[in-house]
Amino acid sequence: MNDYVIEMLNITKEFPGIRANDDITLRLKRGEIHALLGENGAGKSTLMSVLFGLYQPEKGTIKKDGEIVRIKDPNDANALHIGMVHQHFKLVEIFTVLDNIILGVEPNKMGFIQESEARKKVVELSDRYGLKVDPDAVIEDISVGMQQRVEILKMLYRDNDILIFDEPTAVLTPQEIEELMDIMRSFAKEGKSILFITHKLNEIMAVADRCTVLRKGQCVGTVNVKDTSKQELSRMMVGRDVEFVVSKDEAKPGETVLEIEHLTVPSKLHKNNAVKDVSFHVRAGEIVCLAGIEGNGQTEFVYALTGLEKPSAGSITLKNERILQLAPRAQKAGDRQINASVRQRSKLGMSHIPEDRQKYGLVLDYTLEENLVLQRYWQPEFQKNGFIKKGEVRKYAEKLIRQYDIRSGQGPVTTVRSMSGGNQQKAIVAREIDKEPELLVAVQPTRGLDVGAIEYIHKQLVAARDNGKAVLLVSLELDEVMNVSDRILVMYEGEIVGEFDPKKTTVQELGLFMAGAKRQGANSSTERTANTDA
Amino acid sequence: MPEKKKRSFNFPGSTSILASLISIGIGLIFGLILLIVLNPSAAGGAFVSLVTTGFRSSDKFAKVLYQAAPLVMTGLSVGFAFKTGLFNIGASGQYTVGAAAALIGAIQFQLPWYVCLLLALVGGAFWGIFPGLFKALFNVNEVITSIMFNWIGMFAVNLTINNLPMMLAKYWGGAQMDRTANLAQANPNALIPRLGLDTLMHSNYMNTGIFIAIVFAIIAWVILSKTTFGYELKACGFNRNASLYAGISAKRNIVLSMVISGAFAGVGGGLYYLAGNGQYTLVKQLLTAGFNGIPVALLASSNPIGIIFSALFVSYIQVGGDAMQPDFVKEIIDIIISVIIYLAAFALLTRELLTRRQMLRQEEENSAADALPAASEEKDEVSQS
Numbered sequence A: 001m002n003d004y005v006i007e008m009l010n011i012t013k014e015f016p017g018i019r020a021n022d023d024i025t026l027r028l029k030r031g032e033i034h035a036l037l038g039e040n041g042a043g044k045s046t047l048m049s050v051l052f053g054l055y056q057p058e059k060g061t062i063k064k065d066g067e068i069v070r071i072k073d074p075n076d077a078n079a080l081h082i083g084m085v086h087q088h089f090k091l092v093e094i095f096t097v098l099d100n101i102i103l104g105v106e107p108n109k110m111g112f113i114q115e116s117e118a119r120k121k122v123v124e125l126s127d128r129y130g131l132k133v134d135p136d137a138v139i140e141d142i143s144v145g146m147q148q149r150v151e152i153l154k155m156l157y158r159d160n161d162i163l164i165f166d167e168p169t170a171v172l173t174p175q176e177i178e179e180l181m182d183i184m185r186s187f188a189k190e191g192k193s194i195l196f197i198t199h200k201l202n203e204i205m206a207v208a209d210r211c212t213v214l215r216k217g218q219c220v221g222t223v224n225v226k227d228t229s230k231q232e233l234s235r236m237m238v239g240r241d242v243e244f245v246v247s248k249d250e251a252k253p254g255e256t257v258l259e260i261e262h263l264t265v266p267s268k269l270h271k272n273n274a275v276k277d278v279s280f281h282v283r284a285g286e287i288v289c290l291a292g293i294e295g296n297g298q299t300e301f302v303y304a305l306t307g308l309e310k311p312s313a314g315s316i317t318l319k320n321e322r323i324l325q326l327a328p329r330a331q332k333a334g335d336r337q338i339n340a341s342v343r344q345r346s347k348l349g350m351s352h353i354p355e356d357r358q359k360y361g362l363v364l365d366y367t368l369e370e371n372l373v374l375q376r377y378w379q380p381e382f383q384k385n386g387f388i389k390k391g392e393v394r395k396y397a398e399k400l401i402r403q404y405d406i407r408s409g410q411g412p413v414t415t416v417r418s419m420s421g422g423n424q425q426k427a428i429v430a431r432e433i434d435k436e437p438e439l440l441v442a443v444q445p446t447r448g449l450d451v452g453a454i455e456y457i458h459k460q461l462v463a464a465r466d467n468g469k470a471v472l473l474v475s476l477e478l479d480e481v482m483n484v485s486d487r488i489l490v491m492y493e494g495e496i497v498g499e500f501d502p503k504k505t506t507v508q509e510l511g512l513f514m515a516g517a518k519r520q521g522a523n524s525s526t527e528r529t530a531n532t533d534a
Numbered sequence B: 001m002p003e004k005k006k007r008s009f010n011f012p013g014s015t016s017i018l019a020s021l022i023s024i025g026i027g028l029i030f031g032l033i034l035l036i037v038l039n040p041s042a043a044g045g046a047f048v049s050l051v052t053t054g055f056r057s058s059d060k061f062a063k064v065l066y067q068a069a070p071l072v073m074t075g076l077s078v079g080f081a082f083k084t085g086l087f088n089i090g091a092s093g094q095y096t097v098g099a100a101a102a103l104i105g106a107i108q109f110q111l112p113w114y115v116c117l118l119l120a121l122v123g124g125a126f127w128g129i130f131p132g133l134f135k136a137l138f139n140v141n142e143v144i145t146s147i148m149f150n151w152i153g154m155f156a157v158n159l160t161i162n163n164l165p166m167m168l169a170k171y172w173g174g175a176q177m178d179r180t181a182n183l184a185q186a187n188p189n190a191l192i193p194r195l196g197l198d199t200l201m202h203s204n205y206m207n208t209g210i211f212i213a214i215v216f217a218i219i220a221w222v223i224l225s226k227t228t229f230g231y232e233l234k235a236c237g238f239n240r241n242a243s244l245y246a247g248i249s250a251k252r253n254i255v256l257s258m259v260i261s262g263a264f265a266g267v268g269g270g271l272y273y274l275a276g277n278g279q280y281t282l283v284k285q286l287l288t289a290g291f292n293g294i295p296v297a298l299l300a301s302s303n304p305i306g307i308i309f310s311a312l313f314v315s316y317i318q319v320g321g322d323a324m325q326p327d328f329v330k331e332i333i334d335i336i337i338s339v340i341i342y343l344a345a346f347a348l349l350t351r352e353l354l355t356r357r358q359m360l361r362q363e364e365e366n367s368a369a370d371a372l373p374a375a376s377e378e379k380d381e382v383s384q385s
Helices: A044-051 A074-079 A097-102 A115-129 A144-157 A174-189 A201-207 A230-238 A298-306 A342-347 A357-361 A368-372 A390-404 A421-434 A451-466 A478-484 A507-514 A524-533 B002-008 B013-038 B040-056 B058-083 B091-108 B113-138 B142-162 B197-201 B209-226 B228-238 B240-245 B250-273 B288-299 B304-322 B330-344 B347-384
Strands: A004-015 A018-029 A033-038 A059-064 A067-069 A082-085 A162-166 A193-198 A210-215 A218-224 A256-266 A273-283 A287-291 A313-318 A321-326 A350-353 A439-443 A470-475 A487-492 A495-500
Touching (some): A018 A033, A033 A230, A193 A201, A256 A298, A298 A350, A298 A439, A439 A451, A478 A507, A495 A507, B013 B040, B013 B330, B013 B347, B040 B304, B058 B197, B058 B288, B058 B304, B091 B250, B091 B288, B209 B228, B228 B250, B240 B250
Parallel strands (some): A287 A470, A439 A470
Antiparallel strands (some): A004 A059
């Protein structure tokens, strides 16, 4: 008689200075894939955390199969067969896959774990849903995609039939995303219900049945996906029309700003070099994109470029100034060795939007204003004789907050830890672009952001380019690569395997190079034409 | 614990102070219960003297101030390192080396007090360099090195003083072989000035040491909250990677932080022994003054200004505790004092609870205020539809 497995009615949840969920109602049908869409900080994760028992709402009720339930903690949620895959996985890194799956519900006889029984069930589940895992592999050795499968198996092992996925595709490659979609469809076919948090509209259109849109903590509405379009969804989410394609003029490249020659960086994980003999240049007024699948040396390359890690050989020139000159071991004796510090590179005009914003980009326990001057606090504008000019810092912070629309509970004095991921990223982008750099190194600047914020950041990158800045964009998102860049370099296993003009190539072609199936050699041009034609 | 500490920085000062007071109150109640259990008949009187002795007479209060001065310094030492993400458990060694440097300057070289205090600062700073360097260059945990340097410092000081006959009390006509000379005899110029405060307060414990300590606390506060250097230190403490990313030299800051931290502890040693009321004794024991800096810093959440007050509190309780003799033996008194300080250090927990209660109350008020307009809005919606 009741079609809804879960009903969250009039949920209100507040945090200091912000109402994260304001009277939100969400109904989940049996056997449907229900997407939850919203900008960063719209309250999606909060709402799901309420359902999973991590937060207690101030107001509102939750019903399961029509009956009011109280979910005080994740154990209660589990008892109601609600499972969740978190955005950041909750796995014990040094345990095996099997150990992680049974953790907390270990089948045992008098305290001894019955491993064979558990193994049988895990293998059976992984066969049934095509979730291939090696039960004996240790988590820290397996890929992110594999780790996600382990998280999914954890839910299945506990017989959960309401599955919450919190931005599951953010960490996956395009192929892995396809597989995940198939798996989700097969779950739905079996009568399991899925709540799917995302801000990628393509995925919603591809897989979801219905979609609930949140904006600034309020529910904008629930729509049937087949009756709607990407444009309408994004309008509901952002509150205005969004351009998916960045409009930009032809690039007018000027003089060379960054020149990299024979850069080689050793790997911390294995004996091979992570970056092998890479050479290229970036000119003023162009956006060069370094594309590739995660883990092909981009991270190490950026660390070496920005001075966070010491490469083993190569040279880098920034604005006619040598910032790195390292000869291979054999020739070391003669040449002068140069390895400029992070601060020197910053003074020469290098800006860096780091890949891991919480690890590198921000001091989470500092306030927003303190973080906004993290790269500039030592400049005369903000200090005199070693004393920080608090008034100037406040003024500058307020300017950036206004200009870049950084939202937070208490403005400049908000602790950054309490801000949403998207606004943390906006703060970094604001800081790095406002530094007026000669070279902007942007590493996955839009990772985990919603379409509104992505559009904004892309516009900022193009504006920086039009201002005559050199932009080096490192990205895993093919859409972004095709959309924003003026020149594309594909990196595979630490080498540049191809250079492309975004107007003359296709996503499919790039994909082949990124996967290592092809590389530009002597007869590259013919290969390229053939592919573009196909 | 560190998690709570970090979050608590946002909370308004009044909540922090209230939380500290409540925690101290709970600690005192626990102390009273202990007293009643141990010796019911004397408990009441002993508790009264524990709580009131410090304020009872000017000479007792002078003793509170006298004992608080070195505690402020060791508290600053521990607190300053905490802010940089380092745990300086070596304050004891730095305190000892600082004290020895001051005493050698005073007795062996007959220098005036301010030079001796400067020597104490340099001595403590010097002893702070080693854990800092080991941490910065070889990533050796500072806790291990500073514990080892506590012992190295203590034995090195004992060895040095033993081999300088002029340092010992016996040289100046004293009876004991195992302690340094009485400064009043050896070099009255090296005594910290009293500026007539001793006659005013009727106590020869009274000197200007506490004011010197307060000046250092203010310096620490200015460094941490007003300067780019403090900004860098705290950034290193909170997130080492982000400080590297910002071009801050983490290694330099680790060493500097330990040097400054050591300097504070060294001055503490100087202030205590240059007061002239205590003589350094050559025993194989670490001085507890350095370790007492840990609860002092924790009680104040490492806030330099708060450290002044938490040091005064710890000193006050110690003076009050001494007055409970002979109804209670010294060891029992130490236990009771420890329990009080231990519970007082729950200030962080109490603050968390207080803030939560405040939030709840605010929400109730908000929802009460919301109730009426919300109801009318609902009606509007109905009529619209």
